[in-house]
Amino acid sequence: MSKIPPVDLSRQYQVISEEANHAVLEILRSGRYIGGEVVSELERQFALYHGVSDCVACNSGTDALYLALRSLGIQAGDEVITSTFSFIATAEAINLVGAAPVFVDIDINTFNLDVALLEKAITPQTKAIIPVHLFGQSVNMSEVVNFARSHNLLVIEDCAQATGAEWHGQKVGSIGDIGCFSFFPTKNLGGCGDGGAITTNNPELAAQIRMIKEHGSKERYLHEVIGVNSRLDAIQAVILQIKLKYLDFWNNQRIEIAQRYRELLQPLPNITLPTALAGGKHVWNQYTILTENRDQIRAALQEKDVLSMVYYPIPLHLQPVYRYLGYKKGDLPVAELASEKVLSLPMFPDLSCEEQQQVAYALKDCLHSS
Numbered sequence: 001m002s003k004i005p006p007v008d009l010s011r012q013y014q015v016i017s018e019e020a021n022h023a024v025l026e027i028l029r030s031g032r033y034i035g036g037e038v039v040s041e042l043e044r045q046f047a048l049y050h051g052v053s054d055c056v057a058c059n060s061g062t063d064a065l066y067l068a069l070r071s072l073g074i075q076a077g078d079e080v081i082t083s084t085f086s087f088i089a090t091a092e093a094i095n096l097v098g099a100a101p102v103f104v105d106i107d108i109n110t111f112n113l114d115v116a117l118l119e120k121a122i123t124p125q126t127k128a129i130i131p132v133h134l135f136g137q138s139v140n141m142s143e144v145v146n147f148a149r150s151h152n153l154l155v156i157e158d159c160a161q162a163t164g165a166e167w168h169g170q171k172v173g174s175i176g177d178i179g180c181f182s183f184f185p186t187k188n189l190g191g192c193g194d195g196g197a198i199t200t201n202n203p204e205l206a207a208q209i210r211m212i213k214e215h216g217s218k219e220r221y222l223h224e225v226i227g228v229n230s231r232l233d234a235i236q237a238v239i240l241q242i243k244l245k246y247l248d249f250w251n252n253q254r255i256e257i258a259q260r261y262r263e264l265l266q267p268l269p270n271i272t273l274p275t276a277l278a279g280g281k282h283v284w285n286q287y288t289i290l291t292e293n294r295d296q297i298r299a300a301l302q303e304k305d306v307l308s309m310v311y312y313p314i315p316l317h318l319q320p321v322y323r324y325l326g327y328k329k330g331d332l333p334v335a336e337l338a339s340e341k342v343l344s345l346p347m348f349p350d351l352s353c354e355e356q357q358q359v360a361y362a363l364k365d366c367l368h369s370s
């Protein structure tokens, strides 16, 4: 049997190859490689998909977070609350605007920030919350938005892993003040290179973001603020336009795969399966189980040609770069426990039933012998 990878992007390419080849060649022939109608059209379609007034495309999910924070005026002296169990980019963006991240612990059932802990994290410097919709599952946004409103805080959604996910019928990225998306190839909507976008229902914020990402200028060669260069190129935009049409179909395949994993893995001892909150639409960027002896099991799975991943082995509050914040081991115990036990199994839309069965057999063997 052949190796089962954590994700296989070449299979997704097979589905769109004809359309994509044609569209990319057309861009190559056009000689217009940056900006232009293709990018504006993607922005229009992405805004429409999310039911928001505005979308601004940019170079990456990391830039999207940075641009969002800049546009909201968050700066040195401010604090932003976020989950300690995320990719570094979430927190990094807070530092990049000069503010300080304040980390909160997670709920072990969802791996998302525990809303009940927000109150304790607030100080007079707190300006915003960044809920991260981790692994494809929306944070309980009703609670986050209520909390933010009652404390006069801004909400920036980190939707990098959750394009198409919903909370009570509303798409993530359309619920807070700004939504930040990544088009990194392994995300639910991924390009063939880097890319990102922000969504908002506030046209003034969108205009501000557009200005910052274009070197601080609204009018060419007239610069009002210090900005950055953050562009989505035309080739990515055209590929993303094609893939956006398949997003719901692919997300539904992920949902079916998650259901099948549940059936296959339910009988196995000593593992905890991930759950989807009632009220949300989980789009399963990752299928992440909890297990004892994680590293041993991961190695044993690899012996059996099943490749798994660990997201994330070290929570953000314990990263060397955040030592200056003074967190200690034990401060955010749920995330620390998760970081020792999480194991993400192969998950991508074209994963076959046979492959899932192979994953389940392999895992069963590993659990019995560990």
Ligand SMILES: *Cc1c(COP(=O)(O)O)cnc(C)c1O
Pocket: 059, 060, 061, 062, 063, 086, 087, 089, 090, 132, 158, 160, 161, 181, 182, 183, 184, 194, 195, 196
């Ligand atoms: C991928 C990711 C990002 C960053 O996106 P890039 O496009 O890689 O810059 C931010 N936050 C989370 C949670 C991510 O998974």
